[in-house]
Amino acid sequence: MVCFIFLQSIKIIFLSKTKQNKLIIITLVTTFVMYNYFVYTQTSIEPTPKLSELAIKGQQLYQENNCTACHQIYGLGGYLGPDLTNIISNPIKGSEYVKAFLNSGVKSMPKFNFSEGEKEAFVQFLAEVDKTGYYPNYKAEMQPDGWVKLMYKTNE
Amino acid sequence: MNKTIPFLFLICAVLALLVGSTFGALASFQYIFPEFLKELIPFNKIRPLHVSSVIGWVVLAATGGIYYYLTETLKLSIFSKKLMVVHFTVFMLVALAIYISYFTGKMGGREYMEFLPILTLPILFGWFLFGINYFKTVVKKITNWPVYLWMWGTGIIFMMYHLSEAHFWFIPYFRENFIRDISVQWKSYGSFVGSWNMLVYGTSIFVMAKIKHDDNIGRGKKAFFFYFLGLANLMFGWAHHTYIIPTQPWIRYVAYAISMTEWVVLYSIIIDWKRSLSKQSVERNHFSYRFLLATDFWVLINLFMALLISIPYLNFFTHGTHITVAHSMGTTVGINTTILLSSLFFILNQHQSKLINKTVKSINVGYWLFNVSLFIFLTTLMLAGAKRSSWMYNEMSATPFSSFHESLFPIITTFIIAGLGILVGLLLVCLPLLKGFIVEVCPPNPPEGRA
Numbered sequence: 001m002v003c004f005i006f007l008q009s010i011k012i013i014f015l016s017k018t019k020q021n022k023l024i025i026i027t028l029v030t031t032f033v034m035y036n037y038f039v040y041t042q043t044s045i046e047p048t049p050k051l052s053e054l055a056i057k058g059q060q061l062y063q064e065n066n067c068t069a070c071h072q073i074y075g076l077g078g079y080l081g082p083d084l085t086n087i088i089s090n091p092i093k094g095s096e097y098v099k100a101f102l103n104s105g106v107k108s109m110p111k112f113n114f115s116e117g118e119k120e121a122f123v124q125f126l127a128e129v130d131k132t133g134y135y136p137n138y139k140a141e142m143q144p145d146g147w148v149k150l151m152y153k154t155n156e
Numbered sequence: 157m158n159k160t161i162p163f164l165f166l167i168c169a170v171l172a173l174l175v176g177s178t179f180g181a182l183a184s185f186q187y188i189f190p191e192f193l194k195e196l197i198p199f200n201k202i203r204p205l206h207v208s209s210v211i212g213w214v215v216l217a218a219t220g221g222i223y224y225y226l227t228e229t230l231k232l233s234i235f236s237k238k239l240m241v242v243h244f245t246v247f248m249l250v251a252l253a254i255y256i257s258y259f260t261g262k263m264g265g266r267e268y269m270e271f272l273p274i275l276t277l278p279i280l281f282g283w284f285l286f287g288i289n290y291f292k293t294v295v296k297k298i299t300n301w302p303v304y305l306w307m308w309g310t311g312i313i314f315m316m317y318h319l320s321e322a323h324f325w326f327i328p329y330f331r332e333n334f335i336r337d338i339s340v341q342w343k344s345y346g347s348f349v350g351s352w353n354m355l356v357y358g359t360s361i362f363v364m365a366k367i368k369h370d371d372n373i374g375r376g377k378k379a380f381f382f383y384f385l386g387l388a389n390l391m392f393g394w395a396h397h398t399y400i401i402p403t404q405p406w407i408r409y410v411a412y413a414i415s416m417t418e419w420v421v422l423y424s425i426i427i428d429w430k431r432s433l434s435k436q437s438v439e440r441n442h443f444s445y446r447f448l449l450a451t452d453f454w455v456l457i458n459l460f461m462a463l464l465i466s467i468p469y470l471n472f473f474t475h476g477t478h479i480t481v482a483h484s485m486g487t488t489v490g491i492n493t494t495i496l497l498s499s500l501f502f503i504l505n506q507h508q509s510k511l512i513n514k515t516v517k518s519i520n521v522g523y524w525l526f527n528v529s530l531f532i533f534l535t536t537l538m539l540a541g542a543k544r545s546s547w548m549y550n551e552m553s554a555t556p557f558s559s560f561h562e563s564l565f566p567i568i569t570t571f572i573i574a575g576l577g578i579l580v581g582l583l584l585v586c587l588p589l590l591k592g593f594i595v596e597v598c599p600p601n602p603p604e605g606r607a
């Protein structure tokens with residue numbers, strides 16, 4: 001399939017009527033390839049802690065139960081429930097609070113039936129997400145040209 | 157035979173739109189009645205049912221339209237009817253599997269593709285078949301490609317790439333680094349939407365050119381400028397979704413610079429087209445034309461909004477609020493859906509203009525109900541978003557989530573009523589379409605019975 005995509009792209013480039021269009025397409029595609037390389041390798045501020053196995057298990061459970069439908073991480077997700085990015089480091093919430101919520105079936109939240117081990121995995125996942133940054137980013141700096149300088153956690 | 161498969165695509169598209177909007181309406185009730193349907197279809201199932209169905213609408217309507225236009229309007233002979241049939245069958249089986257996946261709660265994918273991730277493979281296979289059929293049908297058959305052929309081809313290729321990219325999380329290299337993972341995830345979504353926009357905007361240019369009987373619309377310098385700008389946006393413009401994620405700043409700088417310029421060009425193309433349209437061809441394509449006029453209006457509204465929220469300073473406050481939803485629904489419902497409805501009316505008008513003429517009144521009511529309700533719908537989302545933002549940045553520590561959520565009830569009630577208005581409006585518009593296409597696929601009498 002990759003071959004097919006590649007071949008068709010080449011074909012498209014050669015099909016183009018004018019030299020000008022050919023040039024634009026070649027420039028765009030080349031930039032795209034380089035850009036992808038940078039996005040795939042240089043996105044995160046180093047060092048971003050590596051997700052542990054337990055956290056990945058928690059993330060998997062998060063996906064299988066589609067917690068995203070109602071909760072957000074970094075503001076991404078549905079809005080029926082609260083954002084969970086920094087819930088673990090929140091002084092009035094934290095891991096025991098999270099565990100208490102999981103099987104509570106409170107409000108619209110479905111009544112789940114997670115084992116103690118699964119609850120641990122959720123907490124681990126949320127704890128490791130928490131370490132990657134702030135949301136909402138209260139200490140961000142607004143700049144006069146419309147830019148926002150985020151406050152990072154990893155290089156504090 | 158030639159028309160049957162495209163029409164089956166379109167019938168399923170309309171059904172997906174109606175079913176998807178119904179799920180949407182049911183889902184919205186859960187905002188004020190948290191216990192409503194909670195046991196039967198909780199929100200974590202009904203939301204993906206809604207989203208996947210309406211994505212199905214966009215994809216199927218665009219695909220069916222492209223097959224139809226290639227074979228019936230451009231009179232090309234399709235490379236392989238068999239592939240087209242297999243493509244349709246694969247998509248239908250996948251759709252069934254996706255619904256089963258949601259209803260039984262056997263999910264596991266990420267947001268917007270929550271179904272069992274393995275189902276992505278047959279979806280990719282379907283796009284692959286479409287790609288082969290498309291390129292084998294048009295390459296070398298048409299010289300000097302008009303822009304819509306470019307756009308459709310580009311849409312298909314990038315769709316496959318970004319659908320795959322949305323599943324890079326299977327690769328440990330991505331998954332282990334949460335920031336990298338979530339950024340690539342949202343990169344793929346942005347570009348994925350860009351890819352289907354290529355299919356949909358290509359369709360809008362095609363329909364405009366045909367209504368006006370002027371193929372120059374798709375060939376001018378301006379049209380190509382727009383195409384390249386759209387392509388650049390597809391490739392690099394995704395990161396406004398992730399301004400708030402602590403990535404390297406350069407990614408966000410690039411997104412800020414690219415921004416959402418593509419609307420401007422589309423808008424100017426439509427304006428040009430409208431100015432020079434003769435009255436006769438408008439009347440013949442009444443609803444097709446009217447829906448493109450609606451597109452015009454929604455492009456303007458969304459352009460304004462999109463430009464505002466891609467300024468990082470404003471995005472900082474609107475991100476993570478319903479204003480984002482207003483933006484995404486404004487574009488998918490206001491722009492994509494009106495273009496595709498215009499395309500469907502254009503197609504049906506070639507075969508069943510009498511049937512459309514008989515139902516002009518109810519379609520007209522549906523048209524206005526849809527547009528007015530959508531306006532109220534988006535306004536309520538903006539208000540809810542503004543309130544949420546104010547809560548997040550001013551009172552989150554003092555007001556618990558549940559009290560904030562309850563304070564939204566009056567706005568959400570209006571939102572639900574407007575949503576029902578959209579649903580009823582769509583029903584009035586879509587039922588004649590559905591009926592027309594069904595009559596075409598299985599005529600009640602032998603064909604000579606049709607006058």
